[in-house]
Amino acid sequence: MKRYPAYEFPEYVDWRPDPAVQQAFADRLVADPARAAVIGALDREALLSLYEGLVRARLHDIHLKRWVKQGVITKAWLGAGEEAVTVGACAALRPEDVVGPMIRNAAACFQRGMPMVECFAAYLGTTDAITQGRDLHIGDLEFGVVPPISHVGDLVPVMAGCALAFRLRGEPRVAVTWTGDGSTATGAVHEGLRMASATRAPFICFVQNNLVALGTRGQAHFTGDFADLPAAYGMTGMVVDGNNVLDVYAATVLAAERCRRGEGPVLIVAQTFRMGGHATHDEREARELFPPEVFAHWGQRDPIGCFETWLVEARGVAPEALSAIEARVDAAIEAAAREAVSGKGVREPDPATVAQGVWA
Numbered sequence: 001m002k003r004y005p006a007y008e009f010p011e012y013v014d015w016r017p018d019p020a021v022q023q024a025f026a027d028r029l030v031a032d033p034a035r036a037a038v039i040g041a042l043d044r045e046a047l048l049s050l051y052e053g054l055v056r057a058r059l060h061d062i063h064l065k066r067w068v069k070q071g072v073i074t075k076a077w078l079g080a081g082e083e084a085v086t087v088g089a090c091a092a093l094r095p096e097d098v099v100g101p102m103i104r105n106a107a108a109c110f111q112r113g114m115p116m117v118e119c120f121a122a123y124l125g126t127t128d129a130i131t132q133g134r135d136l137h138i139g140d141l142e143f144g145v146v147p148p149i150s151h152v153g154d155l156v157p158v159m160a161g162c163a164l165a166f167r168l169r170g171e172p173r174v175a176v177t178w179t180g181d182g183s184t185a186t187g188a189v190h191e192g193l194r195m196a197s198a199t200r201a202p203f204i205c206f207v208q209n210n211l212v213a214l215g216t217r218g219q220a221h222f223t224g225d226f227a228d229l230p231a232a233y234g235m236t237g238m239v240v241d242g243n244n245v246l247d248v249y250a251a252t253v254l255a256a257e258r259c260r261r262g263e264g265p266v267l268i269v270a271q272t273f274r275m276g277g278h279a280t281h282d283e284r285e286a287r288e289l290f291p292p293e294v295f296a297h298w299g300q301r302d303p304i305g306c307f308e309t310w311l312v313e314a315r316g317v318a319p320e321a322l323s324a325i326e327a328r329v330d331a332a333i334e335a336a337a338r339e340a341v342s343g344k345g346v347r348e349p350d351p352a353t354v355a356q357g358v359w360a
Contacts (some may be wrong), residue, residue, distance in 0.1 A: 010221070077106070080274075081298070087248075104180075196233075209226055212274050244303070
């Protein structure tokens with residue numbers, strides 16, 4: 001895809017496929033027979049839909065980054081470089097399932113069908129957003145999206161509760177959430193996982209291990225192995241390459257099938273890396289947390305670059321077809337951004353309505 005030097009990480013600007021990395025990407029797809037079968041069943045349309053989701057997520061973040069540099073907004077929380085964890089998981093679900101994203105998983109909103117203009121409007125604080133300008137943590141139950149909670153980890157018991165409700169009602173639905181490596185230290189995460197396991201709730205929880213919690217390197221707050229967590233709760237566990245959208249997709253399909261069969265919750269550890277800051281305001285400090293070779297290692301594993309290379313080389317997709325998808329997505333995002341900005345200073349929330357819909 002097109003690269004944006006002013007807004008992307010330096011490792012992505014001149015990205016070129018590395019043969020060893022691409023071989024590892026391909027090897028991952030056949031390492032587990034069950035996942036390989038799921039991936040093998042994907043047709044061209046499904047594969048290109050995954051690609052479209054990744055590109056949409058990246059371009060959404062690039063546009064937010066542009067707004068920050070232009071002074072339209074003050075900062076943004078981005079998921080660039082970690083898109084596969086969100087897009088792959090959402091693509092594996094049914095319309096009746098529900099997701100509870102962290103703000104870094106904002107792509108879950110539009111991957112599930114929420115209008116892009118609402119996602120942009122939330123950052124602008126206008127009444128075009130579903131929160132009517134009150135909060136940028138948005139969701140919409142019409143599309144099966146439970147809004148994020150800024151205290152990362154608190155959605156684990158909420159989504160486990162959704163899953164338990166599905167089980168008690170006898171509904172073949174699944175609830176999914178993501179939590180960061182740092183937030184696994186919170187009591188809410190442990191309480192939610194323990195309750196989900198004890199009640200055999202149809203719940204999938206991703207530990208999105210991006211190796212850093214706010215400004216603290218992962219090794220400074222956890223010296224164990226996240227892959228050991230599921231056993232502690234009596235849950236099924238999986239580990240995925242969080243930069244490989246096909247691996248994430250296949251694991252989520254299998255996890256959801258287990259949940260629908262009544263076999264209890266699944267904890268999926270997604271190994272990835274936060275290429276930027278906690279948000280755009282601390283990107284310089286974030287680059288100082290790890291040596292340059294760590295950024296180079298993960299930069300070479302760009303979820304979009306690796307997947308589009310695989311599509312061309314392994315599935316014979318023409319680069320022109322990928323470019324056409326990117327152009328269509330880019331045009332839609334530009335249109336949504338223009339519409340959202342048109343409400344700034346015009347469709348502003350009335351201070352008199354600040355308490356409406358607030359119950360606690």
